[in-house]
Amino acid sequence: MRPNSFSTVEERQIQNAKNIIKRKLSGKEIPQLVGVEKQHQTLYNVLERTVRHGESNSILILGPRGSGKTTVISL
Known part of the structure; x- marks a missing residue:
């Protein structure tokens, strides 16, 4: 099992990636x-x-x- 700090960083990275993809797909990002x-x-x-x-x-x-x-x- 990984320490919590690693899973927290991974969760943030995943959320950031999701947000970037949503902006690109919705056309809200130039x-x-x-x-x-x-x-x-x-x-x-x-x-x-x-x-x-x-x-x-x-x-x-x-x-x-x-x-x-x-x-x-x-x-």
């Missing part, structure tokens, strides 16, 4: 995407200029389904 840093920075810069300098800017985000449009604006 996945890490590679290669969208430039697009995210461009979006950020336009929004920053709009807020800081009162510029009147518009952004049109186009791309095929699953290309990361929603993720880029959610980062």
Whole structure:
């Protein structure tokens, strides 16, 4: 039989893993995407200029389904 400290750690690890899986399956966690840093920075810069300098800017985000449009604006 294992000491209680080991079983407690294992139970916490299992619960953490369950929580991570639930967030990913429910869509409440934004996945890490590679290669969208430039697009995210461009979006950020336009929004920053709009807020800081009162510029009147518009952004049109186009791309095929699953290309990361929603993720880029959610980062």
